[in-house]
Amino acid sequence: MSVAQKVIKPIEIESFQYLLEHIEEYKEIFITNAVIVFRGVAISRGQQLILMRKFGDKTGWFPNSTSDITKQWSYEENHSHTIDTYNKHNISKDEILIPWHIEHIGYKNPAVGASWNMEKFTCERGIGNTLFVNVADVYDDFDDEKLEFLNKCRIAYLDYSSSIDEEPAIHPAIQLHRPSGRYALRLSPQFNPLDKFCYLHEFDGTSPTEPQQDTFAKICKEYVSAIQDNQANQQVHIWEQNDVVVADLFLMAHAVLGGFKPEDRFFYGCWAHAEESSKFGEN
Numbered sequence: 001m002s003v004a005q006k007v008i009k010p011i012e013i014e015s016f017q018y019l020l021e022h023i024e025e026y027k028e029i030f031i032t033n034a035v036i037v038f039r040g041v042a043i044s045r046g047q048q049l050i051l052m053r054k055f056g057d058k059t060g061w062f063p064n065s066t067s068d069i070t071k072q073w074s075y076e077e078n079h080s081h082t083i084d085t086y087n088k089h090n091i092s093k094d095e096i097l098i099p100w101h102i103e104h105i106g107y108k109n110p111a112v113g114a115s116w117n118m119e120k121f122t123c124e125r126g127i128g129n130t131l132f133v134n135v136a137d138v139y140d141d142f143d144d145e146k147l148e149f150l151n152k153c154r155i156a157y158l159d160y161s162s163s164i165d166e167e168p169a170i171h172p173a174i175q176l177h178r179p180s181g182r183y184a185l186r187l188s189p190q191f192n193p194l195d196k197f198c199y200l201h202e203f204d205g206t207s208p209t210e211p212q213q214d215t216f217a218k219i220c221k222e223y224v225s226a227i228q229d230n231q232a233n234q235q236v237h238i239w240e241q242n243d244v245v246v247a248d249l250f251l252m253a254h255a256v257l258g259g260f261k262p263e264d265r266f267f268y269g270c271w272a273h274a275e276e277s278s279k280f281g282e283n
């Protein structure tokens with residue numbers, strides 16, 4: 001019998017003031033679960049930024065209560081770009097619209113968190129769900145032999161929208177998630193040994209041999225399967241209008257299911273970064 005995805009249980013709030021009164025408790029839940037959902041009241045964009053800053057005081061990300069208020073990166077999303085570019089106008093609610101990814105993994109200063117405030121949601125319940133897999137859970141499930149190998153790996157990434165000539169971002173395959181003290185597998189959930197966007201750059205301080213590259217590809221295949229295929233690892237958020245999701249994007253690989261049109265839903269997103277700059281590493 002297959003194990004079902006875990007549904008993320010939203011926290012009901014009466015008002016933004018109520019949220020602030022319980023904020024210390026919510027920060028703890030967030031550090032443990034790497035995702036938290038608030039439901040029950042519309043939160044303004046200004047209040048959303050306050051929430052991100054308060055969480056930043058706990059996680060160490062920017063924005064936080066002492067960071068420059070003008071240095072924050074936000075966006076508006078109805079997924080029309082993806083739907084149009086990849087012709088996903090008619091996909092069902094069970095098909096993937098936004099493929100599994102770890103946010104900005106090929107950038108210099110990838111997002112480590114985000115909040116998504118669903119300002120408009122007129123779909124039926126269960127449409128456009130967001131799926132999550134915590135890559136620290138995947139790390140915990142890998143055996144010592146694989147982890148020992150990955151510990152020696154440095155990975156090169158180019159963002160998929162970059163030109164292949166650009167300088168890749170390079171980082172260790174295994175990284176410490178400071179807020180929780182857990183280790184995360186920072187690999188691509190879309191890894192493909194044939195593409196040039198993500199590859200083994202260095203093994204144990206030197207250029208990797210072919211057998212090392214083969215081992216790396218084999219482990220990555222298991223990693224991809226642990227995220228895409230193993231429902232026991234997956235958590236799902238079922239959206240309602242005015243839901244605010246805060247996700248730890250250092251840990252949470254995620255994907256979005258289809259079945260909706262751009263005019264059906266709309267969210268306002270706030271990014272959080274480890275450095276006080278955009279994903280490009282620029283102010």
Ligand SMILES: [Fe+2]
Pocket residue numbers: 101103254
């Ligand atoms: Fe994303």
